[in-house]
Amino acid sequence: MSNKDINFILSSIEIASVEVGKHLYWQLGNYTIHGQVFIVSWLVIAALLIISILGTRNLKRIPNKFQNFMEFILEFLQDIAKNQIGEYEYRIWVPYIATIFLFILGSNWAGALIPWKLIVLPEGELAAPTNDINTTVALSLLTSISYFYAGLTKNGIGYFLRYIEPTPILLPINILEDFTKPLSLSFRLFGNILADELVVSVFTLLVPILIPLPVMILGLFASSIQALIFSTLSAAYIGEALEGHGDH
Numbered sequence: 001m002s003n004k005d006i007n008f009i010l011s012s013i014e015i016a017s018v019e020v021g022k023h024l025y026w027q028l029g030n031y032t033i034h035g036q037v038f039i040v041s042w043l044v045i046a047a048l049l050i051i052s053i054l055g056t057r058n059l060k061r062i063p064n065k066f067q068n069f070m071e072f073i074l075e076f077l078q079d080i081a082k083n084q085i086g087e088y089e090y091r092i093w094v095p096y097i098a099t100i101f102l103f104i105l106g107s108n109w110a111g112a113l114i115p116w117k118l119i120v121l122p123e124g125e126l127a128a129p130t131n132d133i134n135t136t137v138a139l140s141l142l143t144s145i146s147y148f149y150a151g152l153t154k155n156g157i158g159y160f161l162r163y164i165e166p167t168p169i170l171l172p173i174n175i176l177e178d179f180t181k182p183l184s185l186s187f188r189l190f191g192n193i194l195a196d197e198l199v200v201s202v203f204t205l206l207v208p209i210l211i212p213l214p215v216m217i218l219g220l221f222a223s224s225i226q227a228l229i230f231s232t233l234s235a236a237y238i239g240e241a242l243e244g245h246g247d248h
Contacts, residue, residue: 037132096234107135130193140183144181
C-alpha cells in the first residue's frame with residue numbers, strides 16, 4: 001500500500017470523526033454515552049412523569065381545571081391514534097403514540113424555553129435531545145419496529161405479501177420504502193429542531209434583547225408541529241400495517 005493510499009484512508013477517518021460543536025461523553029464499560037442527551041432526556045421524562053402522577057392521583061367526577069387539561073390532552077392523543085389507525089384497533093396503540101408525542105414535545109420545548117447555556121459543563125452545553133440525530137433515529141426505529149410488530153401480529157407471515165402488491169415488479173420499491181420511512185422521520189425532526197436552535201442563537205448574538213422573542217415563539221409553534229407530525233405519521237404507518245394483506 002502506497003503512502004498516497006495511507007494518507008487517503010487517514011483523511012477519510014478524520015472526516016468521519018468530524019462533529020458539530022463539542023459534546024460531553026461518559027464512558028460506561030465498553031459503551032460511550034452522550035451525556036448532554038442523557039441528562040436532558042431524563043429531565044424531560046421526570047417532568048412528564050410528575051405531571052402525569054399529579055394529574056391522575058386524585059380523579060374526581062366533577063374535574064378541576066388541571067384534570068380537565070389532562071383529559072383534553074388524552075382525548076387529543078386518542079384522536080390522533082383513532083383517525084390514523086381506525087376506531088377498532090387504535091386503543092392498544094394510544095400509549096405508544098402518546099408517549100412519542102409527549103416526549104418529542106417535551107424535548108423540543110425544553111430546548112426552546114430553558115436557558116441551558118447558564119449551566120456550565122466540562123464539554124459542550126445542554127440542549128434539546130431531539131437536536132441530536134441519534135435520538136431522532138432511535139425514535140424512528142421504534143416506530144419501524146412498532147409497525148412491523150402490528151402487521152405481523154395481525155396478519156402473520158402474510159404481512160410480507162404486501163411487498164409484491166399490486167405486482168411483484170414493485171418489490172424493490174416496497175422494500176426501499178421501509179428504509180425511507182425511518183430516514184424521513186428522523187431527519188425531518190432533527191433538521192427542523194437543529195435549524196430552529198441555530199436561528200435563535202444567531203438572532204440572540206446579533207440583537208440580544210427584543211428580536212429573538214418572536215423567533216422563540218415561532219420556534220415553540222414549530223416544535224409542537226414537529227411532535228404532531230412525527231406522532232401522526234407513526235400512527236399512520238401502524239394503521240397501514242394493520243390493514244395488511246388480510247383485508248384485501
